């Protein structure tokens with residue numbers, strides 16, 4: 001795991017900043033919600049290129 005936010009509720013937002021030093025160029029990375037049961041649909045990917 002590279003970074004995480006505090007727990008937020010519906011309609012709220014948070015911002016995180018993290019180092020990309022450990023990311024490899026040209027790879028996909030997954031972000032997801034770790035609240036129990038949410039992971040299955042509350043997730044996505046970003047591309048580091």
Ligand SMILES: [Cu+2]
Nearest residue numbers: 033035038042
């Ligand atoms: Cu969630």
